[in-house]
Amino acid sequence: MSYIDSWYTRTLSDTTEYPALAGETDADTCIIGGGLAGLTAGSELARAGKRVVVLEAERVGWGASGRNGGFVSPGFAASLSLMGLYAGTERAKALYQLSIEGANIVRGNVDALGVGDSCKPVHGKIGVMRYPARDALMQRRDQLARDFGYHLDYMPREAVREVLHSDKYHDALYDPQAFHFHPLNYARALARDIIAHGGAIYENSAAIGAVLDAPEKRLRTIGGSVRARDVILSGGGYTTDLVPELRRAYLPIATYVLLTEQAPDRIAQAVTSPCAISDNRRANDYYRLVDDGKRLLWGGRITTRRAEPRDLAALLRKTMVSTYPQLSDLRVEIAWSGLMSYARHLMPQIGRLRDGVYYCTAFGGHGLNTTAIGGRVVAEAITGESDRIRLFEPFGLAWNGGPFGTAAVQLTYWTYQAQDWWKERRAA
Numbered sequence: 001m002s003y004i005d006s007w008y009t010r011t012l013s014d015t016t017e018y019p020a021l022a023g024e025t026d027a028d029t030c031i032i033g034g035g036l037a038g039l040t041a042g043s044e045l046a047r048a049g050k051r052v053v054v055l056e057a058e059r060v061g062w063g064a065s066g067r068n069g070g071f072v073s074p075g076f077a078a079s080l081s082l083m084g085l086y087a088g089t090e091r092a093k094a095l096y097q098l099s100i101e102g103a104n105i106v107r108g109n110v111d112a113l114g115v116g117d118s119c120k121p122v123h124g125k126i127g128v129m130r131y132p133a134r135d136a137l138m139q140r141r142d143q144l145a146r147d148f149g150y151h152l153d154y155m156p157r158e159a160v161r162e163v164l165h166s167d168k169y170h171d172a173l174y175d176p177q178a179f180h181f182h183p184l185n186y187a188r189a190l191a192r193d194i195i196a197h198g199g200a201i202y203e204n205s206a207a208i209g210a211v212l213d214a215p216e217k218r219l220r221t222i223g224g225s226v227r228a229r230d231v232i233l234s235g236g237g238y239t240t241d242l243v244p245e246l247r248r249a250y251l252p253i254a255t256y257v258l259l260t261e262q263a264p265d266r267i268a269q270a271v272t273s274p275c276a277i278s279d280n281r282r283a284n285d286y287y288r289l290v291d292d293g294k295r296l297l298w299g300g301r302i303t304t305r306r307a308e309p310r311d312l313a314a315l316l317r318k319t320m321v322s323t324y325p326q327l328s329d330l331r332v333e334i335a336w337s338g339l340m341s342y343a344r345h346l347m348p349q350i351g352r353l354r355d356g357v358y359y360c361t362a363f364g365g366h367g368l369n370t371t372a373i374g375g376r377v378v379a380e381a382i383t384g385e386s387d388r389i390r391l392f393e394p395f396g397l398a399w400n401g402g403p404f405g406t407a408a409v410q411l412t413y414w415t416y417q418a419q420d421w422w423k424e425r426r427a428a
């Protein structure tokens with residue numbers, strides 16, 4: 001299986017293909033899923049001296065990790081207040097602090113692995129409002145500074161419109177520490193790190209059978225099997241029925257990205273900031289300049305439909321043009337979709353299923369920092385370095401609601417869309 005066609009695969013820095021598993025092999029830890037959750041855990045464990053084997057059904061970073069917007073910033077898919085409802089204020093704060101650590105882990109890895117040239121991190125994120133919200137933004141800025149020592153700047157509307165030429169936009173918060181980068185080149189750099197520390201990666205090697213209730217676990221693929229003391233399940237939105245408890249506990253939600261043609265002058269009539277930009281819609285629009293400012297990469301919309309719509313590019317383009325009418329003749333060169341994994345509580349599912357069996361999944365649309373902490377805390381649990389994994393205990397493997405869950409998500413999304421539309425209309 002090869003990668004889907006995307007901006008990231010067109011700018012891949014390393015095209016190494018890892019072999020498919022053939023025959024029997026042993027590991028301290030076998031990781032199912034070579035997305036950023038599995039790869040981060042693998043790299044942390046391999047650096048700690050564990051023999052790691054990663055089984056990836058397709059290619060390293062083939063799933064959401066290699067298709068996303070590339071925005072790395074603190075937080076979770078769940079808001080701080082929702083986290084507080086499930087876990088209490090103090091634990092919610094500890095988790096948020098971890099989410100800041102997650103963004104730092106990614107930044108640290110890019111530096112430590114020397115992959116700045118291929119990952120191209122660009123600092124700064126503007127979170128812009130579609131209606132005036134000065135007081136709410138100031139409150140958020142002050143809360144993050146007070147509770148986490150995390151500093152954001154308030155941007156009044158005039159400052160926003162100097163760099164984002166859209167009359168849809170009002171004020172914003174600017175985060176100088178957040179950044180955007182090339183997530184697939186980063187995933188592949190983590191894979192190389194695992195190999196460099198004595199681990200093994202097998203691509204085209206879906207785990208199709210598992211014996212997990214003995215001290216020595218066994219994972220089976222079409223071509224071979226792995227014996228391991230510990231197993232990490234990190235299949236994200238592509239999780240199969242291998243472990244039914246996990247399959248029942250998440251909903252796969254699709255989201256979309258497009259890449260425009262090269263048109264630097266026309267794009268500069270709309271966007272002149274090199275930062276990551278996202279708006280406050282619930283399934284927000286997010287975009288950034290890529291290819292040295294010559295193209296726009298634009299993402300948004302969510303759906304419970306797994307099949308990619310035929311009019312995907314047109315659908316997304318409509319949102320882009322409704323924000324920036326000056327881009328109405330900008331051609332879309334390519335569009336793609338990916339599946340995210342959502343739990344009902346909107347928080348990641350990170351924990352121990354039984355002795356030696358860990359899960360690290362459901363990172364939703366906020367996975368680039370949270371997969372890093374997920375991978376780290378699971379690795380720490382396996383090496384015995386910490387029990388920070390327990391911070392996630394309030395967010396267990398709750399049933400996803402089956403078809404009712406899917407319908408509820410779609411309905412909630414439509415309700416949010418209607419609420420956003422109403423608020424924006426009042427501000428117009």
Ligand SMILES: Cc1cc2nc3c(=O)[nH]c(=O)nc-3n(C[C@H](O)[C@H](O)[C@H](O)COP(=O)(O)OP(=O)(O)OC[C@H]3O[C@@H](n4cnc5c(N)ncnc54)[C@H](O)[C@@H]3O)c2cc1C
Binds near residue numbers: 340
């Ligand atoms: C279009 C899009 C845009 C996004 N934008 C952002 C963003 O800008 N910022 C942000 O923070 N987050 C973003 N996200 C979310 C983020 O990408 C994900 O939360 C994160 O990458 C999930 O990583 P993962 O490792 O859990 O899953 P994945 O990256 O999906 O990896 C799971 C892997 O497991 C493999 N697998 C599954 N089952 C098996 C099996 N039985 N055997 C072997 N392998 C198996 C799959 O093939 C897959 O490669 C976005 C997501 C999408 C789809």
